[in-house]
Amino acid sequence: MSGIFNFWNACYTADVRYPKESALLTTKEQRSTTTSVFLREFVERRCPSLHAEFRPAWWLSNGHLQTLYCVLGDFSQRDKVVYNRTFLRLLDGGTLGLDFTPVDDSHLTPETPIIVVMHGLTGGSYESYVRAILAPACTPVHQGGLGYRAVVVNFRGCAGVPITSPQLYSAGHTDDLRQALFYISHRFPEAPLLGLSFSLGANVMTRYVAEEGECSRLKSACILGCEALEFVGEYLQACVHRHVATFAKDPDHDVAKAAAVTIGLAKPTITMFDEHFTRIGGGSSPPWPFASANDYYEYASSHNVLSRVRIPLLAINAADDPVVQDVPMDAGGNGWVVMALTPYGGHLGWFESDEGWGRVRRWITRPVLEWLRATGTDLIRPAPHWRPLHEDGGFLKEVGIDRLGCKELDGSSIIVGTEGEAGLLAGL
Structure with a gap:
């Protein structure tokens, strides 16, 4: 009885930690005016759901149950997303699969924000936690969505991407994301790129934005369930x-x-x-x-590099996550980073009750969509210090970095986002 009593009397709001000295941002306001706000005010005003209660579904009341449901739950009829896959050949002979949505983007402008996604462990663009955010984010504005583009960067060997070189992937290898961003920013030069990543992919993305600093091709980053080493x-x-x-x-x-x-x-x-x-x-x-x-x-470990991040970064974890045992809530004292820790949620779960008996939805979708809307539409980024791109022998490269490069392979394919790979763990 005491366990049930504690559950119904628990705290349901996230512990949100803001830096003592927040970065100063420039934002768009009404009537085409701009103003300067600190990161804390920016998040508090534009991401109210981050401070709202998250009450887990009563039958998913702890981190193990939330995480288990990520793996065993049936999400095949929820948040359907269809992608157009582009394969990139890398300079080392490796291959990446970039899954773009919506497939028909003829109604979108060149300036439409693009969400750049990195999945977790052995997953891909089909993962339910990816689709829970991309489905509403890429729904047209007149239908209640953000009206954004998105692209999922599938790791080598994941989600049907072939292995074509003697290398897999890891939490510390950032060059594949770096080369994918060469291609995305070259193909959509006017679009702001917004990072969104999960679990192992979250570690990769955090390391990337820290390594690049002011040269990051990502305008912002949202990091969920980092890290799972x-x-x-x-x-x-x-x-x-x-x-x-x-x-x-x-x-x-x-x-x-x-x-x-x-x-x-x-x-x-x-x-x-x-x-x-x-x-x-x-x-x-x-x-x-x-x-x-x-x-x-x-x-x-991304813990060691958080102090070097120079774009707005929101990291959200759950205190009862059975995978992530250590969360650096001080973020290395970095004024660009906001850390949030929910009491419940497990690893990439955050399931709350939805309408209908036994139905659930992901609470995390709301604060993430608010963050993406705010950083994609309202945030004005100072002129980034990107290194220019050029073509060399058919490969797209950054000036001064000869060891990295990518080129698009002929042909594309339609990917149905609910179809994963047999034999591999889904949901993490």
């Missing part, structure tokens, strides 16, 4: 097993040897997986390979 490794092992034939084409390569050992591990933890594979095949050289999994963790 210590979770079960069987699902990443399944991803390696799915592509082991590709790795085996060059059996003498260090990554091929690592893959062969990895698929033989019995019920590996994430530390075991990272020790045998990620520290070797999770990124490009330098800084890969690492001497140990611990060295990789020290490098990859």
Whole structure:
């Protein structure tokens, strides 16, 4: 009885931490005027749902249940999103899958904001947590949506993207996102790019905006459920097993040897997986390979770089998340970062009761949409210090960085967002 009593008398509002010295932003106001506001005021005025109550559905009253429902719940009839997939060939021979929505964007202007999404663990654009936000965000304004474009950057080997080089992905490898942003910003040069990322992808995006500082191609970032460097490794092992034939084409390569050992591990933890594979095949050289999994963790953790972020960043986590055990609520004292911690929500859940018996919806959708509207429409960004792009041998590159480049491959395909991959963990 005491557990039920505590649930019904719990606190349901997020612990929102603002920096002591907030960054000063320029925003659009009514009648085409502009004004300067501090980040705290910007969020408090434009993201009221962040401070509103989140009451979890009574039958999903703790983090484990919320997280389990992410994996086992049936979301096939909710938030349907259809994508047009573009494949990018990278300079190292790897391949990325960029899923754009809406498929017919002829009614959108060149200045329409674009949400750039990075998914979690072994997921993709089909994930229910991705669609819960993109469905309303990309619905036309006259139908109650934001009327934005969006693109999901699918990791190498995920969501039907082939492995075409001896490298997978990891929480610390940011170059794939960097190259995807080359392409997106080149294709839509007038559109502001708004980052949205989940779990492992959230760690990647946080590291990217920290590494780039004022040169970030993202205007803002919303980070959910970051970070997940210590979770079960069987699902990443399944991803390696799915592509082991590709790795085996060059059996003498260090990554091929690592893959062969990895698929033989019995019920590996994430530390075991990272020790045998990620520290070797999770990124490009330098800084890969690492001497140990611990060295990789020290490098990859986004906690260590938050102080270097120079765009507005909102990070939301749940206190009962069984995956994320440590949240740096001080954000390194960075005036550009707002940290929010909800008492409940699990890992990427945040399910609350909806109309109808047993139906749920995601509370997180509301504050994220408010943030995307505010940063996409109201926020005015100072002229960014982007490095110019140029074409070299058919590859799109940044001036001064010869090791990175991408080019669009011929052909595209329609992707139905509710169709995931069999055998891989969904929802995380």
